[in-house]
Amino acid sequence: MRNSLIRLLLLLPALLLGEAALALGTVAGTAIDNVAEVSYEVGGSEVTEQSNMLTVTVAEILDVVVTLQDPAKPVSPGDASQELLFTVTNTGNGTEAFALVIDSALAGDDFDPTPSTPVSIYIDTDGSGDLSAGDTQYNPGVNDPSLAPDANIDILIVNDIPAAAADGQIGRSLLQATATTGSGAPGTVFAGAGDGGVDAVAGNSSATDSDTGEYVVSSVQLDLVKSAAVVDQFGGNEPVPGASITYTIVVTPAGGGTASTSRFNDLIPANTTYTAGTLRLNGAPLTDAPDADQGQLVTIAGAPAINVNLGDLTAASGPQTVEFTVTID
Amino acid sequence: MNKLMLILLLLPALAIAADGTLQVQTQAQKEVTVVTDEGEEQTRLVPVTTVVPGDEVIYTITFTNVGDQVAQAITITDPVPAEMRYIDGTAFSAGAELQFSVDGGDSWGVAEELIVSDAEGKPRPAQASDYTHIRWVMRHPIKPGQRGYARFKAALR
Structure with missing residues (x-):
């Protein structure tokens, strides 16, 4: 029994x-x-x-999280169509469409970016993370992205940078996503408005969320000065076959802002051969292999070249000196 | 008058025939805190028909002896819905021994005895969230006209 x-x-x-x-x-x-x-x-x-x-x-719980994906974006005064990447995630338990709004008139920054016209919000359809031809214009109320529970979508907001923005200044812009069923204090009930006619309830996010990105005006310039010293095998300075040429390149950051992850490439001149083990940065030897140090030999469009990672450079970094030696064939 | 009496007398007999000696009723309720006119906070149970993830639901099983004989060896069994997580320590019934199942009701034990397999297949003591069924084994019979109830609380996953 x-x-x-x-x-x-x-x-x-x-x-x-x-x-x-x-x-x-x-x-x-x-x-x-x-x-x-x-x-x-x-x-x-x-x-x-x-x-x-x-x-x-x-019942359907309405919740959303917006997350900025980009670090502060370096821009120049007057730049048009500068994008910031966000991810919008449906953290509710039903399928929900979200209305998207850009706000660039925020307090607490140095200048207001101008939302680009005619469209300032794009769906990053091609997943490239930046504004490109494959992306979809967002049209409020027409193609509000509909997300299954736990699903997310990448969104780009696009601003123009005012020409008057000065070096080192910061301008902020945010993306807000709001459940189209409704939003309000947690616990607010939208009777019968959820999936399949169940009640919808605003969750802890109040069914709306935003995140803020920022543009940093950076007019940093890298000035390059390259010089060459020839030493021939006869004790002179004649550029004859067999003579060596040591190139010295001085990279000097100037102006405000940061030149992020700067790299210096230089092709080995035609009719010369790189002398192994001669690459130096600020006097310190760098190996030719692509390893932990900042320098390596690379191939650019089929031609040999040296490559040095200079990292993030500001005016305070001072001049960076790269040296290498070749032999005339 | 006589006719009316006859009908009244027949009604309980019909009910017994349809429902047996014990009538069983299950209801789902939520605890809500209300503020009385005197400004005191009171916790009340209100019926629920909809829930959202995280909500705690109180299931109450009421059993009433509507017959004319004593019901003995009473055992109440209720599955914890798959979408729900039993909240430890909330199963209650006066004068009952509690047993739990972690395998869909195939085997039963008191809370301390139950073992489940973890993700790697190793045995570990069962937690409240592992329980699939709750059973109340009543120590006392229920006389005609008496009522008993069993109750537990579970949260929607």
Whole structure:
């Protein structure tokens, strides 16, 4: 008797409901059934009773997270169509469309970027992370991105940088995403407005979120001065076959801002051969191999070249001196 | 008058025939805090029909002896819905021994005895969130007209 009772329990619909998509909570519209059983003895015989079937339905919770993907973006005064990349994630438990808004008139920065016209929000359709021909213009109310629970989409906001922005100044711009079903204080109920007609409820995000990116005006310039010293095998300075030429390149950062991850490349001149082990940065030898140090021999468009990673340079970094030696063939 | 009496007397008999000696009713409720007119906070149970992830639901099983004989050896069994996580220590019934199952009701034990396999297949003590079923084994019979209840709390995953 007890075994058959257990078998009955195992057949209950509540146990058969799918476990899919529980990452962020049970999916909106799920019906959760429950039937209790009581067994007992009366008058010497064993009896089993089932309760009513009790059903509670999972309402749709409206939640969203917006996350900036770019570090501060270096720009120049007057630059047009400078993008910032964000990710919008549906952290609710139903499929939801989100309205997107850009705001560049923020307090606490040095200048206001100008949202580009006619379109300042793009869906990064091609996944490149920057504004490109494959991206989709966002049209409010027309192509609000619809996201399944836990799904996300990359969004670009695009601003023009005012010509008057000065060196080193920061301008901020934000992307806001809001559930189209509705938003409001956590717990706000939108009766019948959720997936499949269940109630929708604003979650902890109030069904809206934003994140802010920033542009940094950087007019840093790298001035290059290259010089060459010839030493021939006869003790003179004649550029004859067999003579060596040592090139010295001085890279001097000037102006404000940061030149991020600067690299210096120089092709080995035609009719010369690089002399192994002669690459130096600020007097310190660098190996020719692509390893932990900052220098290596590379091939650019089929031609040999030296490559030195100078890193982030500011005016305070001072001049950077790269040296290498070749032999005239 | 006589006719009316007869009908009234027949009604309980019909109910017994349909529902047996114990009638079982399950309900789902939520705890809400309300502020009374006197400004005091009171916790009340209100019926729920919809829940959101994280909500705690109180399941209450009420069993009423509507027959004319004593019901003995009463056992109440309720599955924890798959979408729900049983909250440790919330199963309650006066005068009952609690048992739990972690395998869909195939085997039963008191909380300390239960073992489940972890992700690597190694056995570990079961946690409240592993329970699939709850059973109340009542120590006392229920006389005609008496009522008992069993209750537990679970949170929507």
